[in-house]
Amino acid sequence: MKCIIIAITMLVFLSSTCSLVAANGTHDQKPDIEYLKNNFDSLYTSDTVLFWEVLHDAAEQIKRKDVKLIASVMEISFFVKGNAEVSEFFSELFEPFCISNSEICLKALTTLKAQYQSSFLDRMRQPLFVSKTEIDKIFSNNRHNESYNKIIKLYFKEEK
Structure with a gap:
């Protein structure tokens, strides 16, 4: 008994x-992009296969051109820090995307908190896969659009 x-x-x-x-x-x-942001370093070190799977899924989803989703993926730039592999992936993903979809990228940037905007723009100022001139053009061409005024000032003001 x-x-x-x-x-x-x-x-x-x-x-x-x-x-x-x-x-x-x-x-x-399956963990999503929010889980990845909240557990970036630990997931990268404990389960790199799952880490990259989540990151690649997020990359596929930005093709849907949903502003909220794109903004969420943009926030990853804040967590990358010194991870060269992820930084390169991020650059390869967003640099061409922002050139071919500048309006939606700018809209997504306006929805981010200041720390995420700054981190994303820092990376965009030093492109790896496109010319800096092409990136600068995105912001220059939208200087007169009041909706993006803050983002454009931030991009050019912090440029050295």
Whole structure:
């Protein structure tokens, strides 16, 4: 009888633990871009395959040209810090995209918090895959658009 009670107790404990894991999205749901931002360094070091999978999924999603989604992916620039591999991926993704979709990129930038805007613009000032002239042109061509005034001033003001 004692063994049955212990077995039932263990079963109840394990099932509630599994429910908690599922509720937290740890095993049942694939992490998304928000999870990546909140766990950038730890995910990169603990599960690089999953890290890159999430990042590539995010890259695919910006093709939908959804401003909110693009802004969310832009925020990654803040977390990249000294990671050259991710920095290169980020540049390869956004530099050409911003040139061919400048309006939507500028709209997305206006929705970001200042720290994310600054981080993204820092990277755009030093392009790896397109010419700096092409990037500068995005901002120069929109100098008279009041909606982007703050972003454009930030881009050119901090340029050295």
